[in-house]
Amino acid sequence: MTDKMSRREFVVTSTAGIAAAASAPASGQAPAVVTKKSVKPAVIASANGHEYKNGGRKTCVETAFEMMMSGKDVLESLIAGVNIVELDPLDTSVGYGGLPNAEGVVQLDSCCMHGPLRRAGGVGAIEGVRTPSLVAYKVMQETDHHLIVGKGATEFARGMGFKIEDDLNTEQSRKTWLEWKRRTDPLHYLDPIKRQAAMRQVDLDMIAEGWIDPNHFYGTINCDGVNAKGEVCGVTTTSGMSWKIPGRLGDSPILGAGLYVDNEVGAAGSTGRGEANLYNLTSYLVVEYMRHGMHPKDAGLEALKRIKANTVEKRLRRDNGDPNFNISFYVLSNTGEYAGVSMYGGRNVNYAVCTEAGPKTLPMEPLLQGNATD
Numbered sequence: 001m002t003d004k005m006s007r008r009e010f011v012v013t014s015t016a017g018i019a020a021a022a023s024a025p026a027s028g029q030a031p032a033v034v035t036k037k038s039v040k041p042a043v044i045a046s047a048n049g050h051e052y053k054n055g056g057r058k059t060c061v062e063t064a065f066e067m068m069m070s071g072k073d074v075l076e077s078l079i080a081g082v083n084i085v086e087l088d089p090l091d092t093s094v095g096y097g098g099l100p101n102a103e104g105v106v107q108l109d110s111c112c113m114h115g116p117l118r119r120a121g122g123v124g125a126i127e128g129v130r131t132p133s134l135v136a137y138k139v140m141q142e143t144d145h146h147l148i149v150g151k152g153a154t155e156f157a158r159g160m161g162f163k164i165e166d167d168l169n170t171e172q173s174r175k176t177w178l179e180w181k182r183r184t185d186p187l188h189y190l191d192p193i194k195r196q197a198a199m200r201q202v203d204l205d206m207i208a209e210g211w212i213d214p215n216h217f218y219g220t221i222n223c224d225g226v227n228a229k230g231e232v233c234g235v236t237t238t239s240g241m242s243w244k245i246p247g248r249l250g251d252s253p254i255l256g257a258g259l260y261v262d263n264e265v266g267a268a269g270s271t272g273r274g275e276a277n278l279y280n281l282t283s284y285l286v287v288e289y290m291r292h293g294m295h296p297k298d299a300g301l302e303a304l305k306r307i308k309a310n311t312v313e314k315r316l317r318r319d320n321g322d323p324n325f326n327i328s329f330y331v332l333s334n335t336g337e338y339a340g341v342s343m344y345g346g347r348n349v350n351y352a353v354c355t356e357a358g359p360k361t362l363p364m365e366p367l368l369q370g371n372a373t374d
Contacts, residue, residue, distance in 0.1 A: 039230045040336030041069060043354045045223040046271045046328065049081065050352030050359050054088035060223060061354035068227050069356075075114045075233035078223045079133045082237050085221050086131045089170045094221050096130040097170035098239020101246045104177050106168035108132040108239055109253040111147070112140060115232035115263030115334075122253040124149035125246075128164040129157045133237040136253070147253060176211050180243055203242070204373060220252055222259065222269030224332045232334050234259050234267040241274065250274025256284035265291045266334045268300070272327030272343070276307050276316075286331055296331035297365055300341030303329065304367040307343070318374060326372045328364055340364045344371045 042065075043049075049060040058066070064081030068074050086095025093099070100106045110132035111122030121140025124147060126132050135157045139148055148156050158164050169177070183202045220238035236259040238252040251257035251274035258274070260283040261267040268286035270277050277283070282303045289299035304327070311323045318324045328342035330351055340351030345366030352361050 039226060039228055039334070040355065041065070041226060041228050042332060042336045042338055043068065043078070043081070043223065043225040044330050044332045044338045044340070045081070045352045046221050046330060047348075047350040047352055047361060048085055048091055048093065048221050049223055050354070050361050052085050052088040052091045054084050056084065058084075059352070059359065060084050060221065061352045062359045064223060064225055065354035065359070068225055073233075074225050074227050074231050075112055075137070075235065078225050078233055078235045079112065079137055082133050082221050082223050082235055083131050086133060086237055089172070091221075092173055092176070092239070094237050094239050095132070096168050097173045098168065099173055099242040100169060100177050101240070101244045101248070103246050104169070104174065104181070105246065106173070106239055107244075107246065108168075108237070109249060109258075110136040110235070110237035111253040111255060111259050112136045112235040113233060113255065113259055113261035113267070114140065115234075115261045115267070118263070120146050120255055120261075122147040122255070123153040123157075124249040124253040126150075126153040126157065128154055128166065128168065129162050130165070130168060131162075131237075133235050135160070135162060136235070136237075146255065149249065149253075150247065176206075177243070179211055180206065184243075220258075220271040222271060222330050224259075224261070224267040224269055224330060226266070226332055226334055226336055230263075230334045232261055232263050232265075232267050232332070234261045234269055234332075236269050238271075251277040251283075254278060256281040258283065260284045260287050262287050262291070263334065266296065266332050266337075268329055268331045270327065270329050273325040276311065276323070276325065276327055280306050280310055282307060282327075283329065286329055290331070290333055295339070296333055296337050297339035297341060300329040300331045300339055301365065301367055304341060304343055308367065318372075322368055324372050342366055344368055346371055 043061045045061050060081035064077045067077035089097035107125045109124045113120040119140050121136045123135045138160045222236045224234035226232045236252045257277045259269045268283040286299045286303045326344050332338045342364040349364045350361045
């Protein structure tokens, strides 16, 4: 007598077992099919997403939401929204008229992620193109790469038919750079530590005197959206930190830092001190916290705690040990829940959102009280 079961016996036994399981009481068992909660379509962005119109009728979040709801691809809708800000010379944090690097050259960064397609594209330190988000989208569409930088990014854009301009400065951005240059030239012969402190004081003075919008010093617009199908996409674009070392890349074009999208979970993007975000890959971290069940607000605040804990250099800390910089996250779940969180709050620390109820600007949820320069 053998213990082996014939193929016929195996099939009959297995079929009976499956049938019995199907008819068994559901108590204590996970459902076989999980139905996604109903989705509330939404577009979320940094505050400049509902501030600039570049002479048109609608802001970034309004435009993106309207296009998305008309059936357009979510990422194409978001990019059309941020193009409004990139092209507006009044916003000195992105695109045309963005504050230049230390040599007076406007270098731009951008990345985009398409949740359903699981694809992304990015450009860094690109010159001469007003809308780097569109070039990042072309990288995603036309290549097998994610990130193209510097001269290569500019040449790629030229090959894709983009107009390459000699200079993206406006009269205002050049005037502001010249004022910064005038104030900082005497500092070039100081030792590095003293020079860093002195240059930070110049930045603070220029912000206080109205030369630089405090929300534009680090630049950037992030915009994320989810449609009624639960399709999630995101885009981030920036002129980067004002007066940066030429060629410097911040967090904006880096997946997991300036932007991260997972169609099964949601999206997170960032503005503020890019280096702090890069050291922690915090946008990725926010999405992972949501994956484990956290609400967008709680996920964002928990990630800010990670940045705070990992900020150990004295030059980056206030007298009480807290970070002396601000950083913000714009968080959206794949069901349409959203939140804006930041290290510090304040009167002008806001984010933008557009839903079926219309566009609005809301205050950020701060982790810490006061402000970065207290």
